[in-house]
Amino acid sequence: xxSLNANKPKTRLSNSNLLFLIALVIFVLMYLLAIISFPGSxxxxxxxxxxxxxxxxxxxxxxxxxxxxxxxGIDISIGALCGLVxxxxxxxxxxxxxxxxxxxxxxxxxxxxxxxxxxxxxAYLEIxxxxxxxxxxxxxxxxxxxxxxxxxxxxxxxxxxxRDFKIMIPWLGTQNRLGVFIxxxxxxxxxFVVVLVVFFAALMKWSRFGRNVYAVxxxxxSARILGINVKRTIFFSYVISGLTAGIAGFVFIMTxxxxxxxxxxLFELKAIASNIIGGILLNGGVGNLLGAxxxxxTLLVINxxxxxxxxxxxxxxxxxxxxxxxxxxxxxxxxxxxGGRKFRIALPPWLRLPWLKGKKKAEKQG
Amino acid sequence: MQRSEIHIxxxxxxxxxxxxxxxxxxxxLLIVINLIKGxxxxxFTMVKGAIYGNIPNILFGASELVILSIGMTxxxxxxxxxxxxxxxxxxxxxxxxxxxxxxxxxxxxLTIVAxxxxxxxxxxxxxxxxxxxxxxxxxxxxxxxxILFMGGRSIAFMIDGKLSPIMANDISxxxxxxxxxxxxxxxxxxxxxxxxIVAVVLKTTNLRLYIESVGINPxxxxxxxxxxxxxxxxxxxxxxICTAVAGFxxxxxxxxxxxxxxxxxxxxxxxxxxxxxxNKLSGGKFSIxxxxxxxxxxxxxxxxxxxxxxxxxxxxxxxxxxxIILMVVGSxxxxxxxxxxxxxxxxxxxxxxxxxxAPKSMNKE
Numbered sequence: 149x150x151s152l153n154a155n156k157p158k159t160r161l162s163n164s165n166l167l168f169l170i171a172l173v174i175f176v177l178m179y180l181l182a183i184i185s186f187p188g189s190x191x192x193x194x195x196x197x198x199x200x201x202x203x204x205x206x207x208x209x210x211x212x213x214x215x216x217x218x219x220x221g222i223d224i225s226i227g228a229l230c231g232l233v234x235x236x237x238x239x240x241x242x243x244x245x246x247x248x249x250x251x252x253x254x255x256x257x258x259x260x261x262x263x264x265x266x267x268x269x270x271a272y273l274e275i276x277x278x279x280x281x282x283x284x285x286x287x288x289x290x291x292x293x294x295x296x297x298x299x300x301x302x303x304x305x306x307x308x309x310x311r312d313f314k315i316m317i318p319w320l321g322t323q324n325r326l327g328v329f330i331x332x333x334x335x336x337x338x339x340f341v342v343v344l345v346v347f348f349a350a351l352m353k354w355s356r357f358g359r360n361v362y363a364v365x366x367x368x369x370s371a372r373i374l375g376i377n378v379k380r381t382i383f384f385s386y387v388i389s390g391l392t393a394g395i396a397g398f399v400f401i402m403t404x405x406x407x408x409x410x411x412x413x414l415f416e417l418k419a420i421a422s423n424i425i426g427g428i429l430l431n432g433g434v435g436n437l438l439g440a441x442x443x444x445x446t447l448l449v450i451n452x453x454x455x456x457x458x459x460x461x462x463x464x465x466x467x468x469x470x471x472x473x474x475x476x477x478x479x480x481x482x483x484x485x486x487g488g489r490k491f492r493i494a495l496p497p498w499l500r501l502p503w504l505k506g507k508k509k510a511e512k513q514g
Numbered sequence: 515m516q517r518s519e520i521h522i523x524x525x526x527x528x529x530x531x532x533x534x535x536x537x538x539x540x541x542x543l544l545i546v547i548n549l550i551k552g553x554x555x556x557x558f559t560m561v562k563g564a565i566y567g568n569i570p571n572i573l574f575g576a577s578e579l580v581i582l583s584i585g586m587t588x589x590x591x592x593x594x595x596x597x598x599x600x601x602x603x604x605x606x607x608x609x610x611x612x613x614x615x616x617x618x619x620x621x622x623x624l625t626i627v628a629x630x631x632x633x634x635x636x637x638x639x640x641x642x643x644x645x646x647x648x649x650x651x652x653x654x655x656x657x658x659x660x661i662l663f664m665g666g667r668s669i670a671f672m673i674d675g676k677l678s679p680i681m682a683n684d685i686s687x688x689x690x691x692x693x694x695x696x697x698x699x700x701x702x703x704x705x706x707x708x709x710x711i712v713a714v715v716l717k718t719t720n721l722r723l724y725i726e727s728v729g730i731n732p733x734x735x736x737x738x739x740x741x742x743x744x745x746x747x748x749x750x751x752x753x754x755i756c757t758a759v760a761g762f763x764x765x766x767x768x769x770x771x772x773x774x775x776x777x778x779x780x781x782x783x784x785x786x787x788x789x790x791x792x793n794k795l796s797g798g799k800f801s802i803x804x805x806x807x808x809x810x811x812x813x814x815x816x817x818x819x820x821x822x823x824x825x826x827x828x829x830x831x832x833x834x835x836x837x838i839i840l841m842v843v844g845s846x847x848x849x850x851x852x853x854x855x856x857x858x859x860x861x862x863x864x865x866x867x868x869x870x871x872a873p874k875s876m877n878k879e
Contacts, residue, residue: 273848282785290828290834460666464668476653497834
């Protein structure tokens with residue numbers, strides 16, 4: 149027995165990974181439930197891809213917000229910022245000197261500018277993040293309405309081509325009633341999502357910045373004592389959040405092709421809700437970055453389920469509120485049970501960090 | 515000995531005042547801007563025996579915000595988080611109020627009072643819901659109230675049963691505007707009464723001490739015999755009452771219950787009022803006076819921007835810039851810096867000059 153145990157050292161699952169696992173399990177269960185109740189639509193791969201196709205901006209936004217939430221702050225300006233970026237890009241594309249690369253640069257520029265401003269005020273002047281990002285929300289909304297009030301439909305040929313561009317997957321798809329094979333379609337925004345998810349997951353897991361973010365979010369005092377530059381970490385987390393909001397705005401206009409005042413409105417609350425479902429706590433220091441997209445997908449699947457069930461739109465809001473309630477209570481119970489050390493789960497070996505293994509070996513040798 | 519005690523007391527008093535310094539100076543600044551715009555700012559007119567004018571309008575317009583920011587101050591101080599569902603909660607309580615009044619048949623003062631009490635019960639139920647989540651399940655307040663924010667307005671809509679029912683009776687009209695014979699608009703009177711009740715409660719009970727100690731350190735409070743869960747739960751109950759009163763005033767002002775737009779983004783303004791009032795959003799010590807002044811400041815800012823004839827599209831951007839400047843001036847870093855500068859001007863310069871000159875003379879000798 150002893151030798152068996154020695155071969156399989158039990159590493160205690162961190163809260164981050166536990167909450168992430170819960171989110172993942174809930175997502176899978178939700179999707180299975182959806183497949184069982186509506187096999188016609190949810191069995192198709194296209195439905196799954198459409199979750200990404202239509203909601204790519206929201207997923208991108210949650211990634212940046214996730215970093216900020218892990219560092220212990222909050223950013224509620226992202227939705228309005230996304231709307232501002234769509235309108236600015238639409239105006240640029242409609243003007244004579246419009247080009248797609250220019251629009252992308254503009255989107256990144258606006259996002260980074262807001263991130264720099266908010267990050268500086270929050271990190272170096274130590275102002276409460278909620279208030280500053282609230283001011284950022286007002287600023288972005290004000291600028292948006294000042295720029296243009298009416299919806300702009302972008303008619304630039306190159307952009308329309310990009311908007312309608314779809315990647316076909318020839319080996320996946322469904323046959324319609326006439327027996328014609330329709331391949332699955334993916335919009336270019338999904339590529340942004342995949343690249344950014346991989347990039348941020350790597351950043352948070354292996355880079356020095358990512359470790360610093362967890363340390364600062366967990367305990368700001370100990371992080372300072374460890375010699376981490378707390379202010380710079382907080383500053384860059386807000387810059388990242390602004391940057392992702394800018395990218396989300398560009399992806400938004402790439403999918404819809406129009407600038408509108410209502411674009412991205414209340415996305416920040418959707419993003420916060422998705423992050424919470426994904427197991428990222430608002431207190432900071434806890435959360436797996438992959439929880440952000442999983443949480444978003446869970447929220448979207450729930451919404452799709454309610455919509456497919458044909459419930460009245462008022463019930464829809466109430467039901468999604470109730471489900472959020474269930475998740476929150478479930479997380480609370482799990483965390484408090486762990487606080488009492490009543491149960492433990494070993495980390496599966498494929499999730500274990502390489503440096504932890506090394507540590508265990510060193511302990512064994514020592 | 516006595517003198518030093520007086521000195522310490524004075525210092526504490528000045529410290530308290532220094533927290534109010536920022537909102538008060540902003541208020542003065544806004545008044546100055548308004549006076550530059552037009553010297554008749556303080557003038558008021560009597561219409562049918564009631565006072566109207568710029569200042570009464572501000573007091574009238576900010577009444578719900580003031581009441582909600584009082585509740586928000588208590589919640590923030592105890593639970594170290596904010597309630598973002600207050601707009602939706604007030605919509606639900608006022609929906610209950612409207613439902614009762616419309617179904618009561620003949621509208622008398624008694625039915626209005628009964629309906630108000632019923633809406634208070636609804637507010638308490640909401641408070642229990644949020645309070646249970648925050649205190650027992652230890653959910654962050656912002657997350658717990660996000661639930662109501664998402665679903666609250668739909669619940670209110672279902673209580674209404676139809677699109678925006680209209681409150682067409684004399685009593686609710688009088689509550690929303692003016693009671694004949696009373697020179698001040700009724701919402702202002704209700705706000706003053708509410709503030710007075712809160713002040714009396716805070717003066718006569720230990721609530722302030724308990725809330726502050728729970729907000730500063732819940733564990734230490736628990737070791738000293740204060741039950742943090744109970745206190746946090748209590749603040750959410752108070753918040754429920756506040757939303758009921760605010761919803762009552764708002765729906766009587768509007769004359770109809772619009773469950774989509776009633777008090778729509780008030781939680782942002784309420785949190786802002788708490789922050790402008792010099793309260794920390796991370797809990798602990800609080801100043802209700804500051805929050806009240808902050809709430810009036812926000813209303814005044816909105817009306818000043820309108821008075822300066824700024825286009826409605828750009829008002830939000832101006833507001834944002836104003837908030838940012840305000841928060842930068844009030845930020846801890848700038849405060850510490852300003853304190854150092856003031857100290858140096860007051861004492862430090864002379865002392866440092868003396869210190870520098872003394873060793874030099876010693877060396878020479």
